[in-house]
Amino acid sequence: MSVTIKDVARRAGVSPSTVSRVISKHPRISKETAERVTRVMEELGYHPNSMAKGLVSKATYILGVILPRPAEELFQNYFFHEVLRGILAQANRSGYDLLIASGSSESDELETVKRLVRGRRVDGIILLSSKTKDPLIHFLNEVGFPFVIIGRSPDFPDAPTVDNDNVQAAYDATRHLINQGHERIGFVSGPQELTVSQDRLTGYRQAMLEAGLSISEDWIVEGEFLQETGYRAMSMLMNLPERPTALVVIDDIVAFGVLHGLNELGYSVPQDMCLVGFNNISLSEHTSPPLTSVDIGTYQIGYMTAQTLIKTISKEPLHQTRKIIPHRLIVRGSSVK
Amino acid sequence: MSVTIKDVARRAGVSPSTVSRVISKHPRISKETAERVTRVMEELGYHPNSMAKGLVSKATYILGVILPRPAEELFQNYFFHEVLRGILAQANRSGYDLLIASGSSESDELETVKRLVRGRRVDGIILLSSKTKDPLIHFLNEVGFPFVIIGRSPDFPDAPTVDNDNVQAAYDATRHLINQGHERIGFVSGPQELTVSQDRLTGYRQAMLEAGLSISEDWIVEGEFLQETGYRAMSMLMNLPERPTALVVIDDIVAFGVLHGLNELGYSVPQDMCLVGFNNISLSEHTSPPLTSVDIGTYQIGYMTAQTLIKTISKEPLHQTRKIIPHRLIVRGSSVK
DNA sequence: TCCCTCCGTGCAATCGTTACCACACAAATG
DNA sequence: CATTTGTGTGGTAACGATTGCACGGAGGGA
Numbered sequence: 154m155s156v157t158i159k160d161v162a163r164r165a166g167v168s169p170s171t172v173s174r175v176i177s178k179h180p181r182i183s184k185e186t187a188e189r190v191t192r193v194m195e196e197l198g199y200h201p202n203s204m205a206k207g208l209v210s211k212a213t214y215i216l217g218v219i220l221p222r223p224a225e226e227l228f229q230n231y232f233f234h235e236v237l238r239g240i241l242a243q244a245n246r247s248g249y250d251l252l253i254a255s256g257s258s259e260s261d262e263l264e265t266v267k268r269l270v271r272g273r274r275v276d277g278i279i280l281l282s283s284k285t286k287d288p289l290i291h292f293l294n295e296v297g298f299p300f301v302i303i304g305r306s307p308d309f310p311d312a313p314t315v316d317n318d319n320v321q322a323a324y325d326a327t328r329h330l331i332n333q334g335h336e337r338i339g340f341v342s343g344p345q346e347l348t349v350s351q352d353r354l355t356g357y358r359q360a361m362l363e364a365g366l367s368i369s370e371d372w373i374v375e376g377e378f379l380q381e382t383g384y385r386a387m388s389m390l391m392n393l394p395e396r397p398t399a400l401v402v403i404d405d406i407v408a409f410g411v412l413h414g415l416n417e418l419g420y421s422v423p424q425d426m427c428l429v430g431f432n433n434i435s436l437s438e439h440t441s442p443p444l445t446s447v448d449i450g451t452y453q454i455g456y457m458t459a460q461t462l463i464k465t466i467s468k469e470p471l472h473q474t475r476k477i478i479p480h481r482l483i484v485r486g487s488s489v490k
Numbered sequence: 491m492s493v494t495i496k497d498v499a500r501r502a503g504v505s506p507s508t509v510s511r512v513i514s515k516h517p518r519i520s521k522e523t524a525e526r527v528t529r530v531m532e533e534l535g536y537h538p539n540s541m542a543k544g545l546v547s548k549a550t551y552i553l554g555v556i557l558p559r560p561a562e563e564l565f566q567n568y569f570f571h572e573v574l575r576g577i578l579a580q581a582n583r584s585g586y587d588l589l590i591a592s593g594s595s596e597s598d599e600l601e602t603v604k605r606l607v608r609g610r611r612v613d614g615i616i617l618l619s620s621k622t623k624d625p626l627i628h629f630l631n632e633v634g635f636p637f638v639i640i641g642r643s644p645d646f647p648d649a650p651t652v653d654n655d656n657v658q659a660a661y662d663a664t665r666h667l668i669n670q671g672h673e674r675i676g677f678v679s680g681p682q683e684l685t686v687s688q689d690r691l692t693g694y695r696q697a698m699l700e701a702g703l704s705i706s707e708d709w710i711v712e713g714e715f716l717q718e719t720g721y722r723a724m725s726m727l728m729n730l731p732e733r734p735t736a737l738v739v740i741d742d743i744v745a746f747g748v749l750h751g752l753n754e755l756g757y758s759v760p761q762d763m764c765l766v767g768f769n770n771i772s773l774s775e776h777t778s779p780p781l782t783s784v785d786i787g788t789y790q791i792g793y794m795t796a797q798t799l800i801k802t803i804s805k806e807p808l809h810q811t812r813k814i815i816p817h818r819l820i821v822r823g824s825s826v827k
Numbered sequence: 828t829c830c831c832t833c834c835g836t837g838c839a840a841t842c843g844t845t846a847c848c849a850c851a852c853a854a855a856t857g
Numbered sequence: 858c859a860t861t862t863g864t865g866t867g868g869t870a871a872c873g874a875t876t877g878c879a880c881g882g883a884g885g886g887a
Contacts, residue, residue: 155608155610174845186865200605202610203611206843208843213541233571271535384776435716494873506874513874538874541872542874545874546873833883834883838880845872847868848867849869850866852865854863856862857859857861
């Protein structure tokens, strides 16, 4: 049916082994033969059968990406998309394809990963979210399969990860608000079990403590990565007797919800409330007022993750198992009067 | 190394053929054997090697998704993401995985597709964008490889596609504005070569014509799927001597740019300008004012596309090669005074 | 009782590559 | 000139599954 290595061999007047050697650039092949074979391959439109190749070489040149489950409602659209672009770019550069998968429940997800690993469908796995007590990490760690986590996992300190210094990032964001003269600063968080929520909350507390400012626990609202969370948080916070004058918000999307709610109630940003978000998604530049946000180098996270995974697969030593991508506070209208 | 069908066979006291038959639910296998083998498979944590399987069966159970090139700057983040979720859901339900790929240039992209097809890396391909004179469609059509286009391709009317009735959708959006009493209505478009731009423009013109309203060509601005386009279009349109009082905007993202620009210049929506967008992304509910938008059933598009492709792969006849997903106008504050 | 049919299972070829081993021949060494 | 070293290539056995063919035994009909 389709053109195989044998067809090329016959047409070029050599053996299949020789063709295989030409493809893998074996040193002991004569220049003339190599050229002739290459020409024939192009003539016939030959491409090696990936499965035959994979069967013998035990490599698929596919990286698996496990998406967070939509069911958990913590699907960070915009963040995820940028990360994926970064992963894809680096994977392609290194000759890898990307297989994306998800599960509809935790056990389903684990089953999927087992299938991918045991069925040799991918050479390595990228986990896009990291929570504490993650059974996926546990499994991958146990069977010794190459994987990289985006974020960090306190339960498996040796697992390779790519992450921001989220504590420092939140510290910087909070510090920025303190520098503007704010004393009552609130924090709108994501789901507790995610390390990113925990870390940013820590950074916020640190900055407040260091500045000698006290935190009312009413100022800390937990939710999900959705505008609804921001909207709801806003109405709770604005009804407090002693309400904050500024907010650090876990994600720009959530901050949009806050902004919208404030607008609706006739409050003005930054006069009545200052806002700082995270992720610096492209829309943040185009709200009214534009949103101050911590740029966490989302694309670069993806890029670096793929690179780390590929190194792990080819058994190159990693000089550091925990890579930190630098962040940068982008100050815009939502936080300066 | 890893557990194979032979290990299972040995442990269960049967031949590898029998194990294979148990897996594929061959009818002529005794119930007892089937149960015993199944138990052993679970005990050993056996998963069939996907490449050995694929080599002989000539099926990979992988669908390829070709992303639009970022270089073209027509990467519709939010649209794409929802579609992908739909594709993924349906693919998983049918036992398929998803491989995503893109190219950095047109020829690179074609090369990637050739590699996927000829190298038997995927069983079928989904094209996420459809433009006129698309070399990918030409190639896939020529070699007779299963594929489905999201959108439509005027050059290949027989190719299976999943699409909206974009002419009608834009007609409805425009009609809605006309019903509100507007007479000078503008249109902010995406790249000309995309069929979606062409179709929506057609629908807009149709509605205007039918209502006996004349269109000034100054009211039609072409750009890309970016906020910048909206921002720029807005400033051009507001400087016209006879400026429109309402706009149909090709995508919500672009409409955000318009909205932001208007806010910045102190114009108010909907008093000074009414807006209708497309795609009804989740943020549209949370702008100030909330954005009226045509919901095109993005998730369902993905879902249906995967379903159609899988049918094509298994050579089931399609009762219709061109599937239309219904749209729905969601009226919000940006278009009613 | 004999033959035919059907059921459950094993044997062996096959899918398209890779990689080890062998071999012919040329060049270099003593 | 004999021997070693090296170069370019072919033959063949894997890799881990599927599948057509064959075969022994049980059951049913004549």
